[in-house]
Amino acid sequence: MALLKNPLIIALDVSALEEAEILIDRLSPYAGGFKVGMQLYNSVGPEAVRRLRQKNVPVFVDLKLHDIPNTVAGAVSVLTRHGAAILNVHAAGGVAMMQAAVKAAHGEAARSAVEPPLVVAVTILTSISQDAFNQEIGFTGSISERVAKWALLAKEAGLDGVVASPLEIALIRKACGEDFVIITPGMRPAGAAADDQKRTMTPGEAVRQGATYLVVGRPVTAAPDPVSAVKSILEEIGL
Ligand code: C5P
16 A cells, blocks of 8 residues: 555644644654644644645544534545545444445545545544443453454445554454555554553554554654654664
8 A cells, every 4th residue: 555655654643733843844754644633633623634735745634533424424525625645434333424434535536636535444442441342331242353343344335444453453454355454553662651542562563463554643742852753663663
């Protein structure tokens, strides 16, 4: 998948455009792309995506859409027009919602003469432990089985891939094949703080397991020297 120049996507989890731009300018020579999530998007709006596009940097717009099909389709059309390279919806929104998202992305891309974004499904958040999955949310069975089932559902609905914990890469590959995109957050280089993430792995191991893209936030953005943090992750994954 040659959408990004390398698998490393940096999460711009900041509130100010100026703060994001400092990170973009310092890290774009090294990172494959950047992720605009709900903190930055809800602070500055589509301008965050526009700035990255102006710098010719691929943007993963991580708004984890989860609503009725018509509403999600409308939001996907807007984000496609803004130039998202990747966008996501929750698999828990069901097949009709996922299909509506894909149809909207392709329809809008054709109308606006832009590349259609990859549409991927969020499975189970990497901050959810097995215990919380069963005891709090009330799902039965293991997280990994549920993730593999939802990944297949997303594939059958026409999505390009999923966002999942690195611990589930092997199962997803087995269920969905080699071409399916697997984006893994929950990356923690050896010795880094886990923060609120529960199901984590080192970047090198995630790539070896078959991740397509890695999303890394605080281990880079909160590092004393973000550039050397990115360089050492690239080195760890053999780039
Ligand atoms: O700082 P950290 O590396 O934990 O950031 C992970 C990023 O990936 C955050 O922006 C978070 O929203 C995102 N993410 C996640 N788990 C998912 C989907 C996205 O941690 N399942």
